[in-house]
Amino acid sequence: MRLVDDRRPGFQAELAQLWPHTGSSQVIGITGNPGSGKSSLVDLLTTRYRALGRRVGVLAVDPSSPFSGGAILGDRIRMQHHSADPGVFIRSLATRGALGGLTASTADTIIVMEALGLDPIIVETVGVGQDEVDIARVAHCTVVVTVPGLGDEIQNLKAGILEIADLFVVNKADREGADQVASELQQMQRLGVAEREIPVLLTSTRTGAGLDQLVEALEQHRRDLLEGDGWHHRELLRAGRHLRTLAVEAFLQTHGLAREDAGPRALLEAVVARRVDPWAAAQTILRPQEVLP
Amino acid sequence: MRLVDDRRPGFQAELAQLWPHTGSSQVIGITGNPGSGKSSLVDLLTTRYRALGRRVGVLAVDPSSPFSGGAILGDRIRMQHHSADPGVFIRSLATRGALGGLTASTADTIIVMEALGLDPIIVETVGVGQDEVDIARVAHCTVVVTVPGLGDEIQNLKAGILEIADLFVVNKADREGADQVASELQQMQRLGVAEREIPVLLTSTRTGAGLDQLVEALEQHRRDLLEGDGWHHRELLRAGRHLRTLAVEAFLQTHGLAREDAGPRALLEAVVARRVDPWAAAQTILRPQEVLP
Numbered sequence: 001m002r003l004v005d006d007r008r009p010g011f012q013a014e015l016a017q018l019w020p021h022t023g024s025s026q027v028i029g030i031t032g033n034p035g036s037g038k039s040s041l042v043d044l045l046t047t048r049y050r051a052l053g054r055r056v057g058v059l060a061v062d063p064s065s066p067f068s069g070g071a072i073l074g075d076r077i078r079m080q081h082h083s084a085d086p087g088v089f090i091r092s093l094a095t096r097g098a099l100g101g102l103t104a105s106t107a108d109t110i111i112v113m114e115a116l117g118l119d120p121i122i123v124e125t126v127g128v129g130q131d132e133v134d135i136a137r138v139a140h141c142t143v144v145v146t147v148p149g150l151g152d153e154i155q156n157l158k159a160g161i162l163e164i165a166d167l168f169v170v171n172k173a174d175r176e177g178a179d180q181v182a183s184e185l186q187q188m189q190r191l192g193v194a195e196r197e198i199p200v201l202l203t204s205t206r207t208g209a210g211l212d213q214l215v216e217a218l219e220q221h222r223r224d225l226l227e228g229d230g231w232h233h234r235e236l237l238r239a240g241r242h243l244r245t246l247a248v249e250a251f252l253q254t255h256g257l258a259r260e261d262a263g264p265r266a267l268l269e270a271v272v273a274r275r276v277d278p279w280a281a282a283q284t285i286l287r288p289q290e291v292l293p
Numbered sequence: 294m295r296l297v298d299d300r301r302p303g304f305q306a307e308l309a310q311l312w313p314h315t316g317s318s319q320v321i322g323i324t325g326n327p328g329s330g331k332s333s334l335v336d337l338l339t340t341r342y343r344a345l346g347r348r349v350g351v352l353a354v355d356p357s358s359p360f361s362g363g364a365i366l367g368d369r370i371r372m373q374h375h376s377a378d379p380g381v382f383i384r385s386l387a388t389r390g391a392l393g394g395l396t397a398s399t400a401d402t403i404i405v406m407e408a409l410g411l412d413p414i415i416v417e418t419v420g421v422g423q424d425e426v427d428i429a430r431v432a433h434c435t436v437v438v439t440v441p442g443l444g445d446e447i448q449n450l451k452a453g454i455l456e457i458a459d460l461f462v463v464n465k466a467d468r469e470g471a472d473q474v475a476s477e478l479q480q481m482q483r484l485g486v487a488e489r490e491i492p493v494l495l496t497s498t499r500t501g502a503g504l505d506q507l508v509e510a511l512e513q514h515r516r517d518l519l520e521g522d523g524w525h526h527r528e529l530l531r532a533g534r535h536l537r538t539l540a541v542e543a544f545l546q547t548h549g550l551a552r553e554d555a556g557p558r559a560l561l562e563a564v565v566a567r568r569v570d571p572w573a574a575a576q577t578i579l580r581p582q583e584v585l586p
Contacts, residue, residue, distance in 0.1 A: 012572045019570035107571075232565065239564045239571065240556040244545065246575035251544050252537065254579070263533040271532040272525065277312035278532065279305045282539035286547070 015111055022114035023235065025057075026222045029139030030124040036145045037171045040205035041214075042124050046082055048215045049120065057118035058082075059109055060092040061125050061135075089118055104249055106138060107242045120218070136164035137241045140234050141221045143167045143214075146185075148177030165198050167217055173202035173210060255285050308404055315407035316528065318350075319515045322432030323417040329438045330464045333498035334507075335417050339375055341508050342413065350411035351375075352402055353385040354418050354428075382411055397542055399431060400535045413511070429457035430534045433527050434514045436460045436507075439478075441470030458491050460510055466495035466503060548578050 030038050042058060049056045082088040091113075093105055106123070113121045125135055136142040144165040170182045185200045199217055203210035225231040252258040267284060270276040276284075323331050335351060342349045375381040384406075386398055399416070406414045418428055429435040437458040463475045478493045492510055496503035518524040545551040560577060563569040569577075 016570040016572050020567045023565070023567060235565045236561050239561050240550075242571050243556060243561065243564065243574050243578070244550045246571055247548065247550060247578045248541055248544065250575055250579055251541065255540065257533075257537045257540060263536060268529050268532050268536065271536065272316070272528045274313045274316060277309040278535050278539055279309050281536050282543055285536070285540045286543055 011108075015108055018111055018115035022111050025114045025117075025119040025121050026141065026218070027110060027139045027238075028120050028122045028218060029135035029142040030122060030145060031135045031142065032145030032169075033147065036147045037205050038124055038145050041145060041169070041171060041203065042122050043082075044205055044208065044211050045122060045215065046088055048211055050082075050085065050087055052215075054120070055087045055116075055118050056089070057110075057113035057116070057121035058088065058090045059106065059113070059121065059123045060090075061106055061123060089113060089116065104242075104245045107238075107245065110138060138238060140225060140231065140238075141166045141218060143169055143218075145169045145171050146181060147172045148175045148181050166221055167214075168198055168200040169210075169214060170200065170202050171205060174204045174207055178202055257285070304401075308401055311404055311408035315404050318407045318410075318412040318414050319434065319511070320403060320414045320416060320432045320531075321511060322428035322435040323415060323438060324428045324435065325438030325462075326440065329440045330498050331417055331438050334438060334462065334464060334496065335415050336375075337498055337501065337504050338415060338508065339381055341504055343375075343378065343380055345508075347413070348380045348409075348411050349382070350403075350406035350409070350414035351381065351383045352399065352406070352414065352416045353383075354399055354416060382406060382409060397535075397538045400538065403431060431531060433518060433524065433531075434459045434511060436462055436511075438462045438464050439474060440465045441468045441474050459514055460507075461491055461493040462503075462507060463493065463495050464498060467497045467500055471495055550578070 030042055032038055039060075042060075046056050046058060082090065091109055093109060110121055110123070123135060123139060142164050144167070146168070147170065168182075168185045170178050170185070172178065179202075182200045182202055185198075189198060201210055201214050201217055203214055205211075222231075225234060249258070255264070257263055264285070267276070267281050271278055271281050323335055325331055332353075335353075339349050339351060375383065384402055386402060403414055403416070416428060416432060435457050437460070439461070440463065461475075461478045463471050463478070465471065472495075475493045475495060478491075482491055494503055494507050494510060496507055498504075515524075518527060542551070548557070550556055557578070560569070560574050564571055564574050
């Protein structure tokens with residue numbers, strides 16, 4: 001794991017050896033508004049899956065910390081009661097790097113978790129600047145969590161959400177307005193262009209209500225994907241994203257563009273001096289044989 | 294502008310012609326918590342700059358809508374009273390694409406605004422999933438807006454914020470707790486490793502208080518950058534980011550990886566079938582002469 005965090009030389013070769021042992025774990029993405037109780041939900045889900053005898057991976061991703069490399073959050077305090085359980089593997093990642101959102105480290109960590117036989121692997125976004133979209137690209141099932149009382153947050157969420165949600169969860173369902181939010185989410189679907197109906201579940205992490213139903217809905221989603229070509233389709237999407245990330249990473253590395261503040265200095269100076277335009281400069285990078293003006 | 298939005302063939306050549314006419318406008322990034330009144334702040338700032346005889350560009354970027362191509366938000370309703378003013382140029386962009394955060398379209402739009410002689414150009418993030426970090430990479434001056442009463446939001450913001458903020462604004466300063474927030478932001482700086490002191494300003498978009506001081510602070514920031522090598526340094530960073538984006542875009546295009554759901558299908562199938570690992574596949578893309586196993 002540390003190998004993955006630090007991206008030391010040789011880590012790719014080791015990961016490549018794990019690759020044949022991956023591909024059967026269900027990756028569950030959990031995203032939604034800050035304050036919607038995602039963390040408690042992940043905590044309770046982990047307990048339920050453990051009761052079913054499953055070994056669980058939990059990966060908390062913080063896209064708001066791009067400047068901090070590696071796993072800065074450590075084992076998360078709220079998950080501490082799982083930390084003595086060898087059947088639960090918890091990892092926190094500050095995402096980083098030039099490409100934004102969930103990075104190669106996320107994909108790499110999931111691969112290690114898959115190879116360890118953890119199933120499901122729950123990926124949760126934490127912090128602000130959450131990318132509720134990126135998570136759908138690494139998950140087989142994306143759970144979008146919301147709560148009553150956020151006002152226009154649901155309006156705000158609307159933009160890309162129908163395209164990424166596989167399950168909606170209205171958490172803190174013991175609060176007033178939960179049914180209202182649930183019916184709004186159902187109405188939103190009728191207005192939208194969703195290909196299939198997205199189930200809306202009510203949960204309460206305080207009382208534990210709805211948790212069994214959520215686990216069952218997640219299991220059902222896995223079965224649905226596996227019965228059709230859904231699972232294979234998601235695997236292709238996931239592999240496509242991973243491949244693109246790796247290829248871009250290697251491309252940037254090769255051309256000295258990997259570091260945010262670095263780059264081919266002479267070329268950048270020529271661009272800033274307006275002697276070369278950025279598009280010509282980009283072509284120079286792609287075709288280094290061309291001579292600078 | 295439509296050329297840029299649609300990224301039609303030939304738009305790059307036209308933008309390249311504009312390049313020599315850019316480089317002197319101040320790009321101001323405005324970011325911060327949802328509900329902090331960023332939009333009203335941009336509105337009032339625009340009015341002040343107009344009173345100073347400046348032609349103003351306003352670019353609202355919505356990173357929460359990666360699936361929607363082009364300018365979906367249209368001219369923003371709240372800015373409507375500026376819409377009859379030929380000295381104000383307003384543009385809304387839904388960011389999108391594989392690379393996350395602010396995309397090439399943002400940089401391209403700024404270039405057009407620079408070439409039009411608009412100065413300053415105010416770039417504001419809207420919606421959820423805000424990338425408060427990316428904006429710092431296109432701006433000369435990044436303004437981080439917060440308000441009293443958000444509780445741990447300031448805690449949440451802490452992660453990368455000292456590294457990107459050039460100015461802090463505590464908006465809704467007529468509300469209780471504004472001074473408290475301001476002093477917390479000052480304390481935060483003493484605890485952190487900031488290289489320079491980041492000014493903390495109090496504003497109220499309701500009363501207009503502090504707006505003149507904000508304009509003056511922005512002007513001062515520009516002067517400070519221009520007096521030292523700060524401006525040139527930021528221009529290098531901005532050019533570096535733009536160049537990287539363009540180079541990656543061209544790279545993805547060349548290798549059929551540009552579309553999220555597409556990719557070299559046979560290679561992806563081999564990866565999903567675990568016949569090839571993703572790292573070997575990435576190398577195959579970079580060095581197409583190698584033969585697949």
